[in-house]
Amino acid sequence: MSVAKKEYKRVTVKSLVDMKKNGEKISMLTSYDYTMAKIVDGAGTDVILVGDSASNVMAGHETTLPITLDQMIYHASSVVRAAKRALIVVDLPFGSYQSDPKEALHSSIKIMKQSGGHAIKLEGGKEIKESVKRILNAGIPVMGHLGLTPQSIYKFGTYTVRAKEEEEAEKLKKDALMLERLGCFALVLEKVPAKLAQEVAESLTIPVIGIGAGSGVDGQVLVTHDMVGMTHEFNPRFLRRYMNLYEEMTEAISQYCKDVKTVDFPNQEEQY
Ligand code: KIV
Numbered sequence: 584m585s586v587a588k589k590e591y592k593r594v595t596v597k598s599l600v601d602m603k604k605n606g607e608k609i610s611m612l613t614s615y616d617y618t619m620a621k622i623v624d625g626a627g628t629d630v631i632l633v634g635d636s637a638s639n640v641m642a643g644h645e646t647t648l649p650i651t652l653d654q655m656i657y658h659a660s661s662v663v664r665a666a667k668r669a670l671i672v673v674d675l676p677f678g679s680y681q682s683d684p685k686e687a688l689h690s691s692i693k694i695m696k697q698s699g700g701h702a703i704k705l706e707g708g709k710e711i712k713e714s715v716k717r718i719l720n721a722g723i724p725v726m727g728h729l730g731l732t733p734q735s736i737y738k739f740g741t742y743t744v745r746a747k748e749e750e751e752a753e754k755l756k757k758d759a760l761m762l763e764r765l766g767c768f769a770l771v772l773e774k775v776p777a778k779l780a781q782e783v784a785e786s787l788t789i790p791v792i793g794i795g796a797g798s799g800v801d802g803q804v805l806v807t808h809d810m811v812g813m814t815h816e817f818n819p820r821f822l823r824r825y826m827n828l829y830e831e832m833t834e835a836i837s838q839y840c841k842d843v844k845t846v847d848f849p850n851q852e853e854q855y
Pocket residue numbers: 613632633634635636637674771773794804805806
């Protein structure tokens with residue numbers, strides 16, 4: 584379906600709900616630094632997620648668990664300086680909200696004050712209900728995240744599709760409804776069956792943004808480094824690579840190395 588796109592000077596949490604109402608799909612991508620955020624924002628992405636996937640993509644950790652609150656704030660403030668149109672959502676990292684609602688609120692306030700981001704995202708359902716309430720009561724917009732929640736990877740044991748079984752699917756549906764009722768402005772569903780994701784999206788008024796959750800949701804999110812093919816070892820079925828930057832950069836850099844060795848670079852025009 585082709586939908587007339589409304590122009591937004593700055594995408595807000597309200598714009599996202601309007602997009603859902605108007606049947607306009609929402610585009611969301613990650614950024615962790617100024618240069619990437621400039622490109623992602625300039626290309627018209629509606630939401631920039633400063634994801635804790637920075638732990639994998641930027642720092643080379645195996646999981647998202649090691650990244651700290653201060654590191655997330657560093658990444659988010661670089662993104663905030665670059666993005667002029669997108670709504671900027673910042674992940675609360677593992678260990679910054681799980682112990683109690685007061686800690687969750689303090690971490691959220693620290694992110695909002697020190698990075699200038701517009702909203703926070705956190706993983707989980709019923710278990711984090713009181714924290715979500717507390718953060719929302721402080722006027723901080725909250726995006727939920729259900730399905731595969733990478734901060735719980737050691738509980739799951741694998742990164743495979745979640746909620747294939749009835750019991751887990753039922754819990755996910757209840758959690759999604761609870762997050763909407765509490766006042767979350769949007770929900771990420773990661774790696775769940777497309778049919779379930781569509782059912783959840785249709786049952787909620789807030790937008791559901793999917794990653795590996797099929798096309799029946801209200802928007803899509805990918806890790807930018809994956810979709811531009813800068814990373815090449817991670818190949819899940821849901822990932823569409825729009826280019827192969829890994830190969831292109833490797834070619835360019837090896838050409839540069841050759842040119843330096845052979846004194847082809849710099850040439851006459853490239854010096855003073
Ligand atoms: O951290 C992240 O990049 C995410 C997305 C994969 C949704 O949470």
